[in-house]
Amino acid sequence: MKTFGLIGYPVGHSYSKEYFTKKFRKLDLKDHSYELFEMEFLNEFPALWLKHRDLHGVNVTVPHKEKVTKYLDSLDTSAIKVGAANVIYKKVGKLIGFNTDYMAFRESLKNWIKNYKGEALILGSGGASKAVQAGLADLNIPYNQVSRSVKGGDYTYDQIKANPLIMERFKLIINTTPLGMFPNNETYPDLPYNKISKGSYFYDLIYNPIQTEFLKFGEKYAAKTKNGMEMLELQAEQSWEIWNS
Structure with missing residues (x-):
């Protein structure tokens, strides 16, 4: 077996x-x-x-x-x-x-947005965030991080809420936190969503549920949205290749 x-x-x-x-x-x-x-x-x-x-x-x-x-x-x-x-x-x-998270994220982002030229805002500072950082670096996309503490990133959630115009800088916002993941579907990153730029992109690494509260906020303010299902499948296939190498 x-x-x-x-x-x-x-x-x-x-x-x-x-x-x-x-x-x-x-x-x-x-x-x-x-x-x-x-x-x-x-x-x-x-x-x-x-x-x-x-x-x-x-x-x-x-x-x-x-x-x-x-x-x-x-x-x-x-x-x-x-x-x-x-x-x-x-x-x-x-x-x-x-x-394989980093490679899967990179490929799924390329599949979704062709030749993205703006900045990205990464929500979270854990292992998934580091994979996203590596993927964005490969694609030459500059980014900032948001964390609960000053040590964890470039901004805290409180700093962004105090200065919501920060949100307008970033056309691509990526949630790497577990906020909104089953069974805690009602949770979400605490941000001034009404300040996002028109034509923004919301990417959530969570795939269960299919549409998180974070993505719902994105849709409410006319952002294009994507969940983590494709990333999961890409990294799973890469895992399988590794286990058979």
Whole structure:
């Protein structure tokens, strides 16, 4: 049996198990399975591999993408570039970290907006934010970050609310936070949405629900919107390529 899975906390919202179960069925891989391993604390990580000897690889979701790297034997250049890992492959007994989030985000953004020339505003400063930063850097798109604390980014949410005209600078706003993710669908980043520029783009890395409150605000003020489903599928396919390398 070959087992793959997802670690993080929480993981109940994830589409990954359904995605890979369908993929294994389509490829007639009866000896493959994909499981959800809810892991609140990373000190449980080594025991996971001891308990599941048939575990070949895992995806990593919030909140562990950055700190999981210290448990790995080596990092691929993609994980080094981002400073976080969302894919782990056990190869010849060694755990290797990769980052497919950054490549998937970059490609999905290119598919959505051709030759974007403006600035981007990234909401959040965690592992997903770092992947988005790397993707934007590849595309030569300048960006600023918003975080809850001054140390986390260029702006805090309070600073933007105090000076809402900041919003007008950015035509592309990307949510990398878990705000709005199932089951907390009613939450959203606290911003003066009525100050966004006309013709803006709202990209939410969340895909469950399909339309978050963040995206609803974007539509209300005539922004084009995109959720994280394509990014999920792109990174899942890249994960599969890594696990079969």
